[in-house]
Amino acid sequence: MNSSRSEAATYLKKLALEQGFDLAGIATATKSDGFPHLIKWLEKGYQGKMDYIPKRISAYENPASLLTNVQSILIVGYNYNHKTLPNNALAKVASYAHGQDYHEILWDKLTILLNTFQQRYPECIGRGVVDTTPLLERDFAKRAGLGWIGKNTMLINKKAGSFMVLGALLTTMELEPDAPIITDHCGTCTACIKACPTQAIVSPKILDATKCISYLTIELKSEIPVDLRPGMGDWIFGCDICQDVCPWNTKAPLAKDWNLYRNPELEAIDPVELLELSPADFKKKFRHTPFWRPKRKGILRNACIVLGNIGTKDHLQVLEKARLEDEPLISEAAAWAIQNIQLRLAIKPNPVES
Numbered sequence: 627m628n629s630s631r632s633e634a635a636t637y638l639k640k641l642a643l644e645q646g647f648d649l650a651g652i653a654t655a656t657k658s659d660g661f662p663h664l665i666k667w668l669e670k671g672y673q674g675k676m677d678y679i680p681k682r683i684s685a686y687e688n689p690a691s692l693l694t695n696v697q698s699i700l701i702v703g704y705n706y707n708h709k710t711l712p713n714n715a716l717a718k719v720a721s722y723a724h725g726q727d728y729h730e731i732l733w734d735k736l737t738i739l740l741n742t743f744q745q746r747y748p749e750c751i752g753r754g755v756v757d758t759t760p761l762l763e764r765d766f767a768k769r770a771g772l773g774w775i776g777k778n779t780m781l782i783n784k785k786a787g788s789f790m791v792l793g794a795l796l797t798t799m800e801l802e803p804d805a806p807i808i809t810d811h812c813g814t815c816t817a818c819i820k821a822c823p824t825q826a827i828v829s830p831k832i833l834d835a836t837k838c839i840s841y842l843t844i845e846l847k848s849e850i851p852v853d854l855r856p857g858m859g860d861w862i863f864g865c866d867i868c869q870d871v872c873p874w875n876t877k878a879p880l881a882k883d884w885n886l887y888r889n890p891e892l893e894a895i896d897p898v899e900l901l902e903l904s905p906a907d908f909k910k911k912f913r914h915t916p917f918w919r920p921k922r923k924g925i926l927r928n929a930c931i932v933l934g935n936i937g938t939k940d941h942l943q944v945l946e947k948a949r950l951e952d953e954p955l956i957s958e959a960a961a962w963a964i965q966n967i968q969l970r971l972a973i974k975p976n977p978v979e980s
Contacts, residue, residue: 634747635698635801641742642702645735646883647793649703649786651770651804655689655696655796660765667832674836676845685760689796692761693753698801699794701767703781704732705881707789708888716894717932720840720864722791723916726887730914732756732793740795752797763792771804774811777830778818778868784811787878788869811874818868824857827868839865843928844920849958850931855966860936862895862928863917889915897929898941901948926951927959934963939973 635652642650658664664679664686673679685691689699706722722728736754744750755761764781768774773783780788812830819827826837835841839861842850850858869875892915903911908922917925930948933941945967948960967973 631800632802634799635803637746638700638739638743638795638797638801641739642700642795645739646704647702647735648705648882649701649772649783649790651701651767651772652801653699653701653766653769653806654803655699657688658686658762658765659769660762661687664762670834672832672834672836674841674845675847676835676841682760686762689761689766692755692759693751693796693798695751695798696796697799698797698803699766699770700797700801701763701770701772702732702736702793702795703767703772703783703786703790704728704735704793704884705786705790705879706884707787707875707878708881708885710893714860717860717862717897717929718866719862719892719895720866721789721893723863724893725884725889725915727914727916727918728791728887729756729758731884731887732791736793736795747799750797750799752795752799754793754795756793757791759794761794763794766794767792769803769806771807774807774809775831776818776872776874777812777816778827778872779831779833780869780872782811782872782874784874785879787875788872789875789878789881815873817871817873821867821871823859823867824854839867844916844924847920847924849955850927852962855931855962856935858928858931858935860932862897862900862932863920863925892917895929897932897937898944900929901926901944923953923955926953926956930956930959930963934959934966937963937967939967939971942967942973 639650668680689696733756740752740754764775767781773781776782782788824837824839826834828834837854839858842854843861843863905922912918933945942964945960945964949957951957
């Protein structure tokens with residue numbers, strides 16, 4: 627073991643924990659172990675409309691595409707695990723989205739981390755990245771000893787569970803790597819596969835994103851397939867089901883640093899209030915939150931579908947108003963929701979609509 631490489635690695639991981647990250651491990655920056663898997667996944671069309679993946683496919687193979695002469699990668703995990711009170715009257719939001727956009731949080735922390743590290747090691751050239759960059763961060767996290775890839779395709783850590791967002795710091799310094807995780811601790815458990823209401827986990831570690839509630843509510847910019855809408859239930863943004871049922875999350879520690887960025891107003895959302903927000907008010911409320919990614923038309927589309935799944939006759943009026951929206955994505959979803967409520971509750975449709 628090279629003492630200077632080891633000392634620098636230890637110092638960098640220490641700084642990462644001081645920045646509020648919960649996990650930190652170092653991997654060698656060679657070709658990604660999971661790249662062949664990604665190719666096969668794309669060949670199946672499981673990426674759906676996420677065209678940015680195949681467009682940047684060559685970049686995913688090697689982290690050198692992101693930083694010239696990269697030698698090592700620090701992978702960090704940021705725990706967002708927290709408890710919320712159930713509210714059946716409101717729509718559900720994936721727990722990572724209960725506050726400030728995590729991309730902004732990670733970018734800021736990685737920038738400070740790099741700058742602090744360079745004060746002691748000025749020769750270091752580095753780049754902090756999050757999941758908007760073509761890096762197979764879960765594969766490098768496994769290589770860095772932070773966990774294994776579960777059957778739901780999430781990185782799972784024995785002590786920390788899977789409620790983590792990942793970031794990476796690429797560096798031209800050669801740092802002592804951590805021992806990789808080579809064992810899988812999911813065993814015979816198939817809880818995540820059985821629990822997925824849209825059957826998006828087609829086999830262990832294979833996710834058909836075109837059926838995943840997170841993809842449908844966030845990434846998909848067009849109409850959500852009608853046959854998948856009932857499976858969305860009351861999820862308006864993302865989904866936690868495959869993590870909620872994972873045994874490794876039952877005793878996972880709760881978030882600490884992440885709580886500084888939480889917003890209780892995002893922990894459950896009233897679809898009716900969303901549909902009544904003006905475009906200007908929507909932007910003001912959600913501009914710096916994860917809700918901004920699908921924009922107003924995507925979120926209101928989701929709100930209509932949630933009401934179609936769980937709504938009552940009291941929601942027909944707001945849906946009728948949404949049906950008159952100029953945005954086709956919203957009006958179509960509202961029309962479907964109205965019909966679904968009428969069929970589910972055996973409500974006779976308005977003669978004007980029949």
